[in-house]
Amino acid sequence: MEKIVVSIQDASVRYNLATQKRHGLKDYLQALKRRELLFQEFIALKDISLTVRQGESWGIVGKNGSGKSTLLKLITGILRPYKGTVSVNGTVAPLLELGAGFDGDLTGRENIMMNGLILGMTEKDIRARFDEIVDFAEIETFLDVPLKNYSSGMKSRLGFSIATCARADILIADEVLATGDKAFQLKCEERMQELLAGGTTLLFVSHSSAAVKRMCQKALWLDAGEMRMTGDVGEVVQAYEGSGQSGK
Amino acid sequence: MNRIWTSVRLTVTNCIRYLPLLKNLIARELKKKYRSTMLGYAWCVLNPLFVMLIMTAVFSNMFRNSIANFPVYLFCGRMIYSLATGGAAGILRSLRGNGSLMRKTRIPYYIFPVASFCSAMVDFFFTLIAFALVLLFTRTPLSIHVAAFPLVVLQVAIFTFGLGMLLAVCNVFIQDISYLYNIFTVAWMYLTPMFYPLSSLSEPMQHLISTFNPLYYYIAQMRGIFLDHVWPDRQLMLLGFSVGIALVVVSLLAYSKAKNTLILYV
Numbered sequence: 265m266e267k268i269v270v271s272i273q274d275a276s277v278r279y280n281l282a283t284q285k286r287h288g289l290k291d292y293l294q295a296l297k298r299r300e301l302l303f304q305e306f307i308a309l310k311d312i313s314l315t316v317r318q319g320e321s322w323g324i325v326g327k328n329g330s331g332k333s334t335l336l337k338l339i340t341g342i343l344r345p346y347k348g349t350v351s352v353n354g355t356v357a358p359l360l361e362l363g364a365g366f367d368g369d370l371t372g373r374e375n376i377m378m379n380g381l382i383l384g385m386t387e388k389d390i391r392a393r394f395d396e397i398v399d400f401a402e403i404e405t406f407l408d409v410p411l412k413n414y415s416s417g418m419k420s421r422l423g424f425s426i427a428t429c430a431r432a433d434i435l436i437a438d439e440v441l442a443t444g445d446k447a448f449q450l451k452c453e454e455r456m457q458e459l460l461a462g463g464t465t466l467l468f469v470s471h472s473s474a475a476v477k478r479m480c481q482k483a484l485w486l487d488a489g490e491m492r493m494t495g496d497v498g499e500v501v502q503a504y505e506g507s508g509q510s511g512k
Numbered sequence: 513m514n515r516i517w518t519s520v521r522l523t524v525t526n527c528i529r530y531l532p533l534l535k536n537l538i539a540r541e542l543k544k545k546y547r548s549t550m551l552g553y554a555w556c557v558l559n560p561l562f563v564m565l566i567m568t569a570v571f572s573n574m575f576r577n578s579i580a581n582f583p584v585y586l587f588c589g590r591m592i593y594s595l596a597t598g599g600a601a602g603i604l605r606s607l608r609g610n611g612s613l614m615r616k617t618r619i620p621y622y623i624f625p626v627a628s629f630c631s632a633m634v635d636f637f638f639t640l641i642a643f644a645l646v647l648l649f650t651r652t653p654l655s656i657h658v659a660a661f662p663l664v665v666l667q668v669a670i671f672t673f674g675l676g677m678l679l680a681v682c683n684v685f686i687q688d689i690s691y692l693y694n695i696f697t698v699a700w701m702y703l704t705p706m707f708y709p710l711s712s713l714s715e716p717m718q719h720l721i722s723t724f725n726p727l728y729y730y731i732a733q734m735r736g737i738f739l740d741h742v743w744p745d746r747q748l749m750l751l752g753f754s755v756g757i758a759l760v761v762v763s764l765l766a767y768s769k770a771k772n773t774l775i776l777y778v
Contacts, residue, residue: 280776303776341618344772356618364616369544378540381533382617 268353269434269465270316270339275348277309277334308334310489311348318354318433321466323476323497325504326486332469335486336360336436339467354433354465357383359440363423368412372403375411376426383430393429400455401425420444428455434465441475453479473501473510530623537627542634556638557645564590564646571707579709581739584652587643588734589706594639596672596727597697599632603676604693607684611778621774622767625680629673636665647738655741664733664744667752671726674759681766684777704728726755 281304309331316322324332337343338350340358358364365382366375376397380390390397398404401421406414414422420443428435435456441449456479460466470476476483476497483500485492487509493500504510546552567590568583579585606628607614607621614621647654683689704727710718722728729752733744 278776282777337615342615343775358617360616365613367540367544369547370540374536374540374543378533378536381530381536382613382619387532 266318266320268315269318270314270353270467271349271351272312272314272338272345273349275309275312275338275345275350276307277331277338277343278346279306279308279334280304281306308489309338309486312338312491313348314484314491314494316465316467318465319460319463320482321460321468321480323480323483323501324467324469324486325471325473325476325483325501325510326492327509329488330486331489332486333360333438334489335484336438336467336469339434340436352434355384355430356434356436357427357430357432358436359424359427360436360438361423362420362440362443366411366419366423369410371410372407372414372422375422379423379426380430383427384432385430389430397422397425397429400429400451417444417448421448424452424455428459432464434467435459436467438469439471441470441472449475471510473505477501526620530620533619534623534627534630537623538630538634541627541631553638556635557641560591560594560639561642561645564642567707581650581652583646583650584738585735586707587646588738589704589731591636591639591643592668592730592734593701593704593706593727595632595636595668596675596730597700599629599636599672600676600679601693601697602628602632603673604679604683604690606676607680607774608687608690608778614775614778621771625673625677629669629676632672633669652738653741654738657737657741657743660733660744661737663749664730664737664752667733667749667756668730670753670756670760671730674756674761674763677763678759678766681763681770681774684770684774700725700727705731726752729755 312335314322314335324335326332334343336358337360338345339352340356340360341350341352342358342360344350363379365379367378370378376394377387377390380397381387385393398407401418401424403414403418403422406418411419420440424440427437437456441452444452453475456466456468466479468476468479470479480497482495483497483504484494485500485504493503542553546555549555551558564583564587567586571586572582603625606624610624613619614624646652679689679693703721703725705713705721710722710728713721722732729748733748733752736742736744
């Protein structure tokens with residue numbers, strides 16, 4: 265058996281809704297009294313348990329708002345469990361949003377450095393893989409252009425390119441294929457397959473059941489913050505689609 | 513004790529690991545401020561210089577004042593006030609301002625206030641060039657006492673970081689802080705003897721300001737060095753360091769208490 269890289273036990277995550285709707289002064293004062301003025305609890309994930317081994321690829325499916333991104337944030341370490349435990353063995357490259365941390369005023373070149381550092385790469389790594397990053401993103405001629413003048417496709421390609429060149433042990437991809445054209449989607453899938461073949465662990469969120477089936481061996485179905493089913497990708501996706509939740 | 517030691521060691525290794533990112537964040541702030549301008553980084557020096565010229569013109573002609581070497585007198589005050597209040601304002605915004613990054617990536621939050629503090633210090637060193645020019649034009653003689661200048665800067669730097677960090681943590685939970693701070697700095701400006709001598713105020717007011725306004729401690733030391741050619745007053749220096757260190761300690765305690773829940777509020 266391969267070693268365990270992600271181990272989640274009975275983890276719950278809570279969020280702050282920060283509701284802004286207040287009906288007048290009375291409501292405001294009542295919220296203040298209940299200590300809910302700045303914090304209204306919302307349990308985004310309930311009693312999740314998951315064990316991921318090295319080299320596995322997991323698809324996470326579920327409706328919008330079912331807690332998929334929250335689960336990825338939990339594994340990345342951005343959110344902490346409010347109950348239960350999470351332990352992660354290895355480096356994580358989170359792609360929770362293509363180009364998270366990009367700065368429109370900086371050039372492509374500067375953003376590559378900045379984003380690589382944010383992902384935990386060293387300056388040396390980034391320089392060594394600079395050409396590889398640029399090649400994949402196909403932005404050679406725009407390297408010294410501020411990022412705000414890039415097309416959204418270029419930004420997506422660059423974000424994906426940096427994250428996959430970070431060579432982290434665990435790649436976390438949230439809806440990365442949703443933007444971009446067919447050619448880009450194919451290219452991304454190919455890249456992820458290469459990484460998987462090299463022993464990277466993949467956690468993959470997508471609304472495309474077909475993509476999940478192509479990319480992943482295993483799947484987890486989340487529904488309103490709770491686990492409905494885990495197991496072989498075929499069975500889980502079939503059950504999910506059968507439930508009518510996938511909209512098919 | 514052991515736990516504290518481990519956490520200190522962890523923080524230090526983390527700091528070293530994130531040093532290149534810190535460097536890039538500082539460079540980013542500077543680049544964004546000046547890159548798209550025609551004069552570029554010259555603005556770092558020109559900006560404080562022009563503000564100074566205007567204030568000198570206003571206060572030495574409109575209000576006939578009797579302060580000798582008014583440009584240097586004013587600059588000493590203005591420099592310290594800008595570093596402390598401007599620097600703290602930048603740090604105040606740094607946590608909330610980088611919320612989107614904090615929600616999408618995993619970097620220690622303290623890197624943002626630290627980067628903001630460092631870029632304020634870089635701006636301050638550009639201001640020093642303007643100050644040097646003013647000293648040159650006014651033919652202000654310098655003495656050995658200038659050697660104590662870095663110690664004064666150190667006091668202000670500690671104070672600025674402590675104040676900014678404390679405000680930044682509070683501002684995550686209560687956003688009104690940033691508005692209150694803006695109002696506060698206006699009052700602070702008039703309560704700091706920047707363009708008037710302390711002696712022009714009433715006795716009780718003089719006492720209040722020289723006791724409770726930390727900026728006075730720093731500005732008085734500065735003027736002693738550059739205008740009166742004396743070493744900084746020991747008591748002022750002690751007060752200056754104590755206030756700053758106390759603020760840093762309180763702010764770090766607040767940060768360490770808040771860091772686990774911070775993400776739910778930004």
